[in-house]
Amino acid sequence: MSISMQVQDCLERASWIRKMFEQGAALRKIHGDDNVFDFTLGNPTVEPPAAFHRELLALAQNPVPGMHRYMSNDGYGDTRQAVADLLSEQSGQPVGPSNIIMTCGAGGALNVAIKTIINAEEEVLLLAPFFVEYRFYVANHGGTSTLVSTDRETFQLDLAAIEQAIGPKTRALIINSPNNPTGVIYGEESLKALGELIERKSRELDRQIYVISDEPYARIVYDGKKVPPVFAHIKNSIIVTSHSKDLALPGERIGYLASNPAMDEVKLFMEGAVFCNRVLGYVNAPALMQRLVAKLQHESVDIQAYERKRDLFYDKLTTLGFEMVKPDGAFYLFPKSPLKDDLEFANRALAHNILVVPGTGFGAPGYFRIAYCIDDDIIERSFSAWEKLARELGMKG
Ligand SMILES: Cc1ncc(COP(=O)(O)O)c(C=O)c1O
Numbered sequence: 001m002s003i004s005m006q007v008q009d010c011l012e013r014a015s016w017i018r019k020m021f022e023q024g025a026a027l028r029k030i031h032g033d034d035n036v037f038d039f040t041l042g043n044p045t046v047e048p049p050a051a052f053h054r055e056l057l058a059l060a061q062n063p064v065p066g067m068h069r070y071m072s073n074d075g076y077g078d079t080r081q082a083v084a085d086l087l088s089e090q091s092g093q094p095v096g097p098s099n100i101i102m103t104c105g106a107g108g109a110l111n112v113a114i115k116t117i118i119n120a121e122e123e124v125l126l127l128a129p130f131f132v133e134y135r136f137y138v139a140n141h142g143g144t145s146t147l148v149s150t151d152r153e154t155f156q157l158d159l160a161a162i163e164q165a166i167g168p169k170t171r172a173l174i175i176n177s178p179n180n181p182t183g184v185i186y187g188e189e190s191l192k193a194l195g196e197l198i199e200r201k202s203r204e205l206d207r208q209i210y211v212i213s214d215e216p217y218a219r220i221v222y223d224g225k226k227v228p229p230v231f232a233h234i235k236n237s238i239i240v241t242s243h244s245k246d247l248a249l250p251g252e253r254i255g256y257l258a259s260n261p262a263m264d265e266v267k268l269f270m271e272g273a274v275f276c277n278r279v280l281g282y283v284n285a286p287a288l289m290q291r292l293v294a295k296l297q298h299e300s301v302d303i304q305a306y307e308r309k310r311d312l313f314y315d316k317l318t319t320l321g322f323e324m325v326k327p328d329g330a331f332y333l334f335p336k337s338p339l340k341d342d343l344e345f346a347n348r349a350l351a352h353n354i355l356v357v358p359g360t361g362f363g364a365p366g367y368f369r370i371a372y373c374i375d376d377d378i379i380e381r382s383f384s385a386w387e388k389l390a391r392e393l394g395m396k397g
Pocket of ligand 1: 254
């Protein structure tokens with residue numbers, strides 16, 4: 001065999017992603033781009049806010065000497081200060097620039113966080129359904145993923161299940177709120193109870209257990225809801241996030257890792273994480289983007305536009321008889337599959353040129369995911385295909 005067994009194994013686990021991509025491409029060839037309704041990708045079609053282009057232009061017209069050089073591995077001080085100021089304001093905790101590392105997206109930050117804390121074969125708990133890449137990131141650093149279900153009606157934290165899953169090898173738990181794929185936000189009381197549980201288990205097992213809070217959708221929230229600040233409730237917590245979604249910059253690979261200033265041995269953790277950012281080969285986050293996002297910490301894409309898409313899609317599908325939790329944020333719907341087998345449902349949808357991701361891929365069989373970060377026009381034009389599909393399956397149609 002020419003590649004490692006671990007990578008071979010990951011390729012096999014991820015083969016459905018490639019298959020879906022190929023199926024979409026084949027359908028587009030036959031029916032044309034406009035007649036295929038692809039809801040598989042969380043790649044925003046909205047443009048970054050106008051302030052981004054304004055700052056980009058200003059920087060290009062007034063270049064700062066040395067602005068393309070290497071820098072310290074944690075990033076520019078003023079960018080980290082801007083991020084720290086916002087986190088302090090939101091959490092009421094004294095977050096400083098020394099708690100921040102600018103990273104290559106949330107994916108980069110997750111890898112840095114996991115590598116920094118994990119020993120071989122230690123466990124990271126993932127709450128199903130979860131973002132598919134988590135498993136691969138944990139495997140990157142020799143860890144083991146343990147799946148814990150969230151509440152199957154509400155997709156909220158199931159604290160009893162988390163407690164049961166924590167054992168002598170548990171090093172971390174990853175939470176993601178607003179959640180991909182369900183769109184739920186974990187409530188303040190729930191986070192507080194999670195913080196207490198983790199502290200109690202850490203004491204009982206005499207080991208530091210971290211909560212990694214993956215928050216790339218934190219600014220994409222609806223109905224006036226807010227994401228409660230994890231730093232206010234969980235001592236050994238790490239935020240990983242990016243501007244891939246809130247500023248619509250996924251191709252620019254800009255995000256950050258933040259440590260709770262109250263974390264045990266926080267200085268050592270940050271030293272380790274800066275080292276990991278370097279030796280994972282990221283070296284530092286893109287220089288140009290760091291300069292821009294320092295000025296954009298209070299900006300975001302048009303959230304109301306996403307809220308309208310959510311309402312449009314949610315109202316239509318529930319009218320057709322699909323059942324789902326109404327998302328509080330992010331840009332996904334996660335309905336119950338009307339067929340027991342979600343893979344079969346995805347295939348039946350495919351026959352109507354609708355592409356969705358089966359819940360099995362997120363560790364939650366019996367559901368499917370729709371990404372609605374696409375033009376309203378495509379969403380609206382897909383409705384007649386959804387009606388036909390629903391009728392075919394004996395729903396209201
Ligand atoms: C929950 C979640 N975490 C992390 C990421 C990775 O984000 P980034 O592109 O910033 O690496 C994504 C991207 O879709 C995501 O949905």
